[in-house]
Amino acid sequence: MTTGRALIRLAGITREYRMGVEIVYALRGVDLDILTNEYVAIMGPSGSGKSTLMNLVGCLDTPTAGQYWLNNVEVSQLSDDQLAQIRNQEIGFVFQTFNLLPRATALHNVELPLIYAGVATRERRRRATYALERVGLSDRMTHKPNELSGGQRQRVAIARALVNEPSLLLADEPTGNLDSTTGREIMAVFSELHAQGQTIITVTHEADISARAGRVITLLDGRIHSDTVQDAA
Amino acid sequence: MPFLEAIRLALKVIWAQKMKSSFSVIGVFIGVTFLIAVVSIVEGMNAYMTERFAGALLGVNTFQLRRYPNFIVGDISRETWREWRRRPRITYDDADAVTDGIDVPVLSAWVSANGAEVAYAGRVVRDIEVIGSTEEYFAIKEWNFEHGRPFSAQEVQAGQAVVVLGYELADRLFEGRDPLGREVKIRNIPYRVIGVVETQGNLFGISLDKFAVAPALSPVKRLVNPPRVVDELLVKASSLEDMREAMLQAEAIMRSRRGLRPKQDNTFTLETSEAVLDFWGQIRKILMIAGPGLLTISLVVGGIVIMNIMLMAVAERTREIGIRKALGARRGDILRQFLVEAATLATVGASLGVATGILGAGLVQATTFLPARVAPWSVVVGVVLGAGVGIAAGLYPASRAARLDPVEAIRFE
Numbered sequence: 088m089t090t091g092r093a094l095i096r097l098a099g100i101t102r103e104y105r106m107g108v109e110i111v112y113a114l115r116g117v118d119l120d121i122l123t124n125e126y127v128a129i130m131g132p133s134g135s136g137k138s139t140l141m142n143l144v145g146c147l148d149t150p151t152a153g154q155y156w157l158n159n160v161e162v163s164q165l166s167d168d169q170l171a172q173i174r175n176q177e178i179g180f181v182f183q184t185f186n187l188l189p190r191a192t193a194l195h196n197v198e199l200p201l202i203y204a205g206v207a208t209r210e211r212r213r214r215a216t217y218a219l220e221r222v223g224l225s226d227r228m229t230h231k232p233n234e235l236s237g238g239q240r241q242r243v244a245i246a247r248a249l250v251n252e253p254s255l256l257l258a259d260e261p262t263g264n265l266d267s268t269t270g271r272e273i274m275a276v277f278s279e280l281h282a283q284g285q286t287i288i289t290v291t292h293e294a295d296i297s298a299r300a301g302r303v304i305t306l307l308d309g310r311i312h313s314d315t316v317q318d319a320a
Numbered sequence: 321m322p323f324l325e326a327i328r329l330a331l332k333v334i335w336a337q338k339m340k341s342s343f344s345v346i347g348v349f350i351g352v353t354f355l356i357a358v359v360s361i362v363e364g365m366n367a368y369m370t371e372r373f374a375g376a377l378l379g380v381n382t383f384q385l386r387r388y389p390n391f392i393v394g395d396i397s398r399e400t401w402r403e404w405r406r407r408p409r410i411t412y413d414d415a416d417a418v419t420d421g422i423d424v425p426v427l428s429a430w431v432s433a434n435g436a437e438v439a440y441a442g443r444v445v446r447d448i449e450v451i452g453s454t455e456e457y458f459a460i461k462e463w464n465f466e467h468g469r470p471f472s473a474q475e476v477q478a479g480q481a482v483v484v485l486g487y488e489l490a491d492r493l494f495e496g497r498d499p500l501g502r503e504v505k506i507r508n509i510p511y512r513v514i515g516v517v518e519t520q521g522n523l524f525g526i527s528l529d530k531f532a533v534a535p536a537l538s539p540v541k542r543l544v545n546p547p548r549v550v551d552e553l554l555v556k557a558s559s560l561e562d563m564r565e566a567m568l569q570a571e572a573i574m575r576s577r578r579g580l581r582p583k584q585d586n587t588f589t590l591e592t593s594e595a596v597l598d599f600w601g602q603i604r605k606i607l608m609i610a611g612p613g614l615l616t617i618s619l620v621v622g623g624i625v626i627m628n629i630m631l632m633a634v635a636e637r638t639r640e641i642g643i644r645k646a647l648g649a650r651r652g653d654i655l656r657q658f659l660v661e662a663a664t665l666a667t668v669g670a671s672l673g674v675a676t677g678i679l680g681a682g683l684v685q686a687t688t689f690l691p692a693r694v695a696p697w698s699v700v701v702g703v704v705l706g707a708g709v710g711i712a713a714g715l716y717p718a719s720r721a722a723r724l725d726p727v728e729a730i731r732f733e
Contacts, residue, residue: 147646147726168650175648186643186730190336202325203648247647 093156094254094286095121095144100153100163102139113139115309116153123254126281127288128297131306137290138259140306144288145178145257146170158254175203179248183260185240187232187247193219194228197247204251218246222276238269245276249285256280258289262296274299326656330664344629345669347622348709351615352670352702356677358611359698361684362604364691369600379460381563383592384431385410385418385553385570391596407587409549414577418553421573424562429457430536432544432551438485438532439505440493445530448489450506452536452544458484458517460556466490468500468515471535479537483511487519488529506532509539525689563592619705622669623713630662630717641721642729655722662714663707670706674699 097119104111114136121127131137142148143155146162149170155163162173179200180186187196197215206214219228222242232240241261248256258277262270270293278299281287289296297303298317305313334341384390388404412430419428436450451457458470467490471482483504490499490513499513511534520528534540536550545551555570557563567590574588634641641654649657678699681692 142727145646147730168652171645171648171650174646180646182730186639186646188640188643190332199644200647203644203650203653208325251648 093120094123094125094158095119096154096156097144098154100140100143100150100155102136102143102148103151112309114143114150117309117311119304119311119314121286121288123286124281124284125286126277126299126301128300128303129288129290129306130292130297130303131312132292134308135306135312136309137306139309141257141259141288141290144255145180146173171203175200176251177254179245179251179253179256181241181244181248181256181258181261183263185232185237185244185264187240187243189232192229192231193224193235193243193246196232196243197250200247200251214250215246218250219243221249222246236269237265238272241265241269241273242276245273245280249280254286256285256287258287260290260292262291262293270296323660326660327664329657330661331668333661334665334668340629341665341668344626345622345665345672347618347625348666348669348706349622349673349676351618351622352673352706353677353680354618354673355611355615355702355705356674356694356698357680357684357692358607360677360681360692360694361690362607362611363695363698364681364685364693366600366604367693368691369597379462379554379556379593381558381560382460382554382556383563383567383570383590385415385555385574386551386589386591389589389591389595390552391591391599408578409546410551410553410588412548412550414574415550415553417577418555418570418573422555422566422569424557424565424569426555426557426562426566427456427460428553428555429454429460430550430552431457431554432536432541432549434544436507436543438489438493440502443493445489445492447530448486449531450540450543451531451533452538452540452550453533454536457533457554460554463520464518466516466518467498468513470515471533476535476537479535479539479541481509481511481538482514482535484515484517484533485513486517486529486531488527489532490516491529504532506534506540507543509543511538511540522689567592615705619709622666623709626662626666626710626713627717630658630714631720633661634658634717634721637721638724638729638732641724642726642732645724645726646730651722654724655718658718658721659711659714662718663710666710666713667703667707670703673706674702677702 097117100114100117101112102114104113117140129137129140139148143150146157150163153163154161157173157177160173162170165173188199194212194215197218198211201211201214216225216228219225222245224239224242224246227235227239232243235243261277262273265273274296277287277289289300291297300317302314302316304311387407387409415430422428430453432452433449435447437444437446438448438450439445454476455471455473466487468484470484471480475482483506485493485499485504493499493504494502499516502513503510504513505511511532517529522528541547555563555566557566571586571590575586578587580587644654678694681694684690685692
């Protein structure tokens with residue numbers, strides 16, 4: 088495997104936190120390559136380093152040691168503002184708690200990444216509208232989050248994550264706040280996106296979600312415990 | 321994020337939290353209201369003093385030769401008072417000598433006045449300023465006549481019992497009937513009305529139309545002054561230079577008549593509108609210094625309030641900031657968002673302050689005698705200061721928001 092083909096390459100990634108005088112290791116030397124159009128599920132008990140890994144891969148955080156290439160760009164040493172730009176252009180986030188702006192309409196929420204990308208108003212509206220249509224919410228665009236169901240909120244979040252056409256869709260327990268039926272709907276959306284060529288990494292502790300992924304990585308105590316390629320269900 | 325977009329967003333946030341927003345801008349609001357209102361009133365007073373007060377009461381390019389000042393500015397010591405009371409009065413001869421001695425073209429008139437009541441057919445009007453004067457008085461005052469005519473030099477010489485009335489006095493005595501030729505009584509002395517002066521409006525709420533002018537040598541002389549003296553000699557020149565020249569000549573003539581040696585002070589007063597305007601200038605200076613002082617205090621307080629509210633807003637919206645950062649907002653974007661919000665908040669407050677200030681000035685104008693004139697510069701200064709305070713107060717909270725760690729911010733509950 089070469090860096091040329093890997094969308095993500097992590098080499099010796101370590102992340103430590105200082106808690107008073109004690110140093111807590113969240114990740115202890117993780118090496119990992121993820122290719123374009125892979126659908127990866129990251130599993131592991133709490134405290135295993137899942138969230139830390141997600142934050143690092145999502146460029147929300149930087150490693151204490153090690154290197155991280157995203158699309159052949161070494162991002163582990165970039166400044167805050169450069170990371171913000173990478174997040175904006177390369178990464179779409181889907182969170183467990185949706186993380187929509189409560190006072191803004193669905194359309195405005197989806198427009199946010201485009202605003203920070205400096206897209207002009209008309210083009211922005213067009214692309215946000217299209218993204219909402221893609222997740223089946225064309226009739227909910229002017230609704231605010233509290234006027235939407237949990238599943239609809241997560242669809243808005245997915246539309247927002249996709250609107251800048253990122254290289255990577257990063258989901259953190261995307262069905263954690265949804266009932267099982269709605270959760271399955273959202274997973275179906277993910278599978279379809281994957282089928283269309285989207286690279287997806289999702290953190291989960293639910294087996295039926297990881298079953299849909301082509302590759303399951305299990306973390307334990309800040310290290311990769313297992314890494315298995317499977318046939319997607 | 322584009323600037324207009326940021327303002328629109330800020331207005332939305334401000335509107336969504338009307339209550340909190342209005343509390344947070346109260347300091348700026350009051351400060352700017354105060355600025356506009358005070359400046360309006362001071363400017364209005366200024367215009368009033370220079371145009372109306374000086375013109376109406378003292379006259380332009382006019383001076384008065386008096387025993388002691390008529391308009392007394394500031395505190396007068398007992399000593400000064402005593403000295404003034406010891407001064408000789410201005411006599412007919414003094415007045416004539418000065419009038420004859422001035423060689424620049426001037427108008428001059430004797431003026432003596434006293435309060436009295438004027439009656440007609442059982443109707444009595446009290447508190448009328450009864451003036452004994454000479455024929456050029458009307459020209460000096462530049463009065464137009466509503467009815468009739470001024471009295472002539474012959475009538476003054478002959479001491480005829482004719483009278484010219486102020487507009488309000490005539491109105492109250494005759495209630496619309498033709499006043500000319502009617503006989504009014506001033507302290508029981510009958511006078512024939514020969515003219516009524518056009519209305520002069522009022523000054524500080526006091527009517528300028530409650531007067532009666534009679535020839536100085538007519539029976540009114542016993543009412544206004546001891547024999548053969550006048551309150552003042554009123555002199556009007558056609559230019560400031562002529563007036564200064566005439567004043568110098570009048571001073572020289574009076575000093576020589578009184579036999580004053582070079583080191584002795586004048587035992588008379590030459591009064592111009594300048595003295596009064598000087599005094600007003602001092603008051604204005606104090607107001608214009610005290611005003612900004614108070615304004616500064618209220619703006620500083622207002623700024624601190626805004627800063628606190630913005631710090632609260634940043635804390636409350638930590639999660640929003642985290643979300644925005646995750647979606648690609650740079651530090652500058654977040655900084656700008658909160659700065660624009662603070663500045664918009666303060667500008668809205670300042671604009672409301674401007675509106676209220678103008679309204680307040682208008683209200684003062686309408687309900688009291690105090691004039692008000694809104695100065696355009698004060699509006700500009702008010703709004704600019706408001707926005708400036710907002711930016712200054714928003715800087716710290718906004719930079720805190722911009723530096724938040726996205727991982728922690730997005731997890732914030």
